[in-house]
Amino acid sequence: MSRSIVPAATAPALPLSDTPDANARGPRPKTVGIGRVGLYAFLVIAASFFLLPAVVMVLTSLKTMDEIRLGSIFALPLSLDFSAWVSAWSSACTGLNCDGIRVGFWNSVKILVPSVFFSIAAGAIVGYALSFWRVKGANVLFAVLLIGAFMPYQVFIYPMVRTFSAVGIYNSLACIVIIHVIFGLPIMTLLFRNFYAGLPQELFNAARVDGAGFWRIFAHVMLPMSTPILIVAAILQITHIWNDFILGLVFAGRENLPMTVQLNNVVNSTYGERAYNLNMAATILTAAVPLVVYFVSGRWFVRGIAAGAVKG
Known part of the structure; x- marks a missing residue:
């Protein structure tokens, strides 16, 4: 006996205007509360x-x-x-010298570039080691670094002055770079350690199975995925190092005084009437680099934070 196959009833298609839109938003409120x-x-x-x-x-x-x-x-x-801007840059007096604040600008650049590079490199390596290699005493080391991140600089200034004087590099460019690397290491380690802790452990295990060692995994696996946190770390370090005053004043030496110290000398080197327009121009010039960094890379900073800079 043959059976007749009855096609299943299909639901009528909704009109185009009634089709729900996944991206549709609710209506705007008509009244302002x-x-x-x-x-x-x-x-x-x-x-x-x-x-x-x-x-x-x-x-x-x-x-x-x-x-x-x-x-x-x-x-x-x-x-x-714009005469105040020209004078602030090229002819403002900082004590007995009247070469403008441009001298401090180039000193800050010389301090900034190696300090940012080495502090980020050291923080990335230490954070990677603490996240994946589980070295003995890693938790204790991480706790010590965290304590160091929140200790005030003034506690360490005198012991470090005596130490660098004994070594023979006090009041030099190398001295201030090492200082910034040391003080930047705790916060950089915290950022990179928390970022790497959020990455899949399977990536590390697969690289170990393939025979990769410490440096090869770091260079070929971890570092290519670290772009967001590298941008966050660079913004933080550039802003912190450029705006530093007390460390540059104590450790940089007279020939390497950063721009913030030169700004203080410009403001306080007054003969007769205080030139407020020149002081304001010099202040804006000193703050220009951090402002440009934030305006240019602020979007990347938010993306880096959202990508895991505060995980852990």
């Missing part, structure tokens, strides 16, 4: 609070001293005058 108004008001006040000093600095640096004396601090300059 008190909470939203308060939120925007708080954001505007907070932004104004932080931007106001920067606006005053820029306006003051573009005015002549006559305008500064007779006008309001928030008044716009009658004409843009």
Whole structure:
């Protein structure tokens, strides 16, 4: 006996306008509540609070001293005058020398480049070793590094001055670079150790099975995946080292004083009337490098944090 096959009933297709959209968003609220108004008001006040000093600095640096004396601090300059910027860069006096703040800029560059490279390299290697190789006493070493990350610099200054003096490299470029590497090692180790701890253990095990050793795994497996955390570490170290004052003042030596120390000398080297426009221009020039770093790579900094910089 033959059976007739009845096709299964199919659901009617929804109209195109009724098809649910996975990316559709809910409707915008038609009314603005008190909470939203308060939120925007708080954001505007907070932004104004932080931007106001920067606006005053820029306006003051573009005015002549006559305008500064007779006008309001928030008044716009009658004409843009960049002479204070030129003087701050090339002819401002830092004590007895009147070569401008450019000397400190190039000193800061000489300090910054090797300090950032070696501190990040040391932190990446130590963090990788603590994450995968399980050396004896790794937890104790990591705890000591964490304690060192939160200890104030002033505790170590005098012992390190005596140590570097005994070695014979005190007040030199090598001395200040080593200092920045030492003080940057704890936080760099913390960042890289937490990042590597979030990577799959199977990658490390597979490389070990293939016969790769410590350095080969690090160079060919771990380092290519470390781009996000490398960017985070570079931003943190560039900002920290460039803005440093006390370590550069104590350990760099007179020939290698960084830009922050030179800025202090410019502001305090006053003969007669204090040139507020020159001081403001020198301050902005000193802060230019960290500002540029944040504006250019701020997006990468957020991506690096989201990729695992605070895991662990």
